[in-house]
Amino acid sequence: MMDNTMDQKHPVSELMRSTIEKIHELVDTNVIVGQPIHTPDGVTLIPISRVNFGFGSGGGDYGKSMKGENFGGGGGAGVKIDPVAFLTIKDGVTRVLPVAVPPVSAVDRIVDMAPDLMDKVEKFLDKKKAEKEQEVL
Template structure:
């Protein structure tokens, strides 16, 4: 463990705790590093990150640095949600999470399929009008 001077006030304690949380939670945690398979398919993992943070403390007497008492805690939860699957220029969403529980979640999950159906319909309509 690093040899650091102890925190002397609540602000320092909170800043240090939040810096550690930032180290754990970054954009690479949410949108993972793309993985390319030998057959040319690219998989991009997508995760949901939840975190909580709490801190507290007090200065007692302000006589010396040892008069500060405090503590803090943080928790991080990472849930895999889906993979973006890119093959031959077509991107699909492959969900890996629990099925949607709210109406809005269900609608969001339906958007890629709906877009694909609309695209096929428009392509078919163009072919019919050209003939």
């Protein structure tokens, strides 16, 4: 009978652990939100990407040996990285420059317009505040 204690590592477990470690090396937060790029004219660009990944592994023991000597297994993984947008920062103003296909649904358009809308609202409020201050003086 095979002993399944925690001290004994089964080859399938080791195979899955190895596969997950390799995926972790490929996909980290620096892939999703990239390192800032500073241009000579004072613009900072931050790349944003969408990452999809998957993996599978499996194996089995065969024959009469119960020591894991007759083990067969395999694993595989795939990673897909799509650039989505760049955040641009210049003079304290942040904008989103999409690099993907234009949005299809109304919700996608609203999400894409949100940074510009926020800038306009902020400028409007600043203008109203300045007008009130002028009235007080």
